[in-house]
Amino acid sequence: MNCYPHDRVASQPRLKIQLSNFAEERWEDNTFAPIDTGFSGAVMLPNESYEFFMVGEHPRSLWKTYRTMTGTLQMRVARAFVETEGGRMVETVVETPLFGTGKLLLGRAVLSSLSLLLDGPAGVSCLVKPADAR
Amino acid sequence: MTLVIKKIDQRTLRDLKAEAARRGLTLAEVFQEAVSLWLTKRQETPVLTETDKNNEFYESNEAELERHYKGRYVLIASARLVGAYDDLHAAGEAMRGLSPRPRHAILTKVGEDAREFGEWLGGSLER
Numbered sequence: 001m002n003c004y005p006h007d008r009v010a011s012q013p014r015l016k017i018q019l020s021n022f023a024e025e026r027w028e029d030n031t032f033a034p035i036d037t038g039f040s041g042a043v044m045l046p047n048e049s050y051e052f053f054m055v056g057e058h059p060r061s062l063w064k065t066y067r068t069m070t071g072t073l074q075m076r077v078a079r080a081f082v083e084t085e086g087g088r089m090v091e092t093v094v095e096t097p098l099f100g101t102g103k104l105l106l107g108r109a110v111l112s113s114l115s116l117l118l119d120g121p122a123g124v125s126c127l128v129k130p131a132d133a134r
Numbered sequence: 135m136t137l138v139i140k141k142i143d144q145r146t147l148r149d150l151k152a153e154a155a156r157r158g159l160t161l162a163e164v165f166q167e168a169v170s171l172w173l174t175k176r177q178e179t180p181v182l183t184e185t186d187k188n189n190e191f192y193e194s195n196e197a198e199l200e201r202h203y204k205g206r207y208v209l210i211a212s213a214r215l216v217g218a219y220d221d222l223h224a225a226g227e228a229m230r231g232l233s234p235r236p237r238h239a240i241l242t243k244v245g246e247d248a249r250e251f252g253e254w255l256g257g258s259l260e261r
Contacts, residue, residue: 023230054239055211055238056239057241061249062247068253068255
């Protein structure tokens with residue numbers, strides 16, 4: 001079981017992931033992505049990070065629309081791969097807002113395929129069992 | 135940091151110095167601002183253009199792609215069809231072989247990728 005400390009500043013639970021673009025080229029090493037169960041998508045990225053994945057972008061007619069607390073938000077979408085520690089590389093999508101800066105987040109489309117233990121008092125998130133993500 | 139620039143046009147340099155003096159800026163400050171503006175412009179323009187061109191190609195050929203490549207991955211770059219592939223790894227290999235390497239390309243599984251809707255509620259919105 002791999003455990004990762006929560007973000008010190010925001011006390012936010014995080015997971016270590018490895019992202020690659022669809023051409024299987026790695027994007028940075030061992031990214032700590034904040035967990036956000038309020039985000040139904042897979043992986044959100046800041047605009048500048050998303051550029052690396054734009055070699056496999058969906059047509060704009062298929063970009064995703066999100067309902068948020070302040071209205072709707074359109075996201076650009078690109079095919080990618082995500083890997084958790086001890087798991088295998090699985091296909092996913094990365095997204096970034098069409099308007100706005102975006103941020104790094106791990107959403108439910110990935111989280112729902114993992115067995116996770118969120119230990120608040122200990123300030124760690126543990127990956128009990130890596131599994132296929134979507 | 136000190137930077138030496140050779141072969142700069144004398145007239146351009148004279149105009150630049152005069153404009154800097156009028157604005158109360160040093161030559162280094164003007165240079166810094168000019169470079170930042172140029173970099174921003176260079177980053178935005180080609181990416182937008184490439185994205186638009188690839189999407190225009192996709193939109194004008196969507197029906198034909200549906201007819202010929204349903205269920206396959208199609209890769210569009212530089213406003214042309216690079217190829218159609220049965221699996222993602224083959225499409226990735228094709229992308230890795232492209233030269234010059236595009237900054238933007240469209241990859242879609244014809245007839246299977248669909249427009250999706252989601253929600254992003256609360257959570258990290260405020261941070």
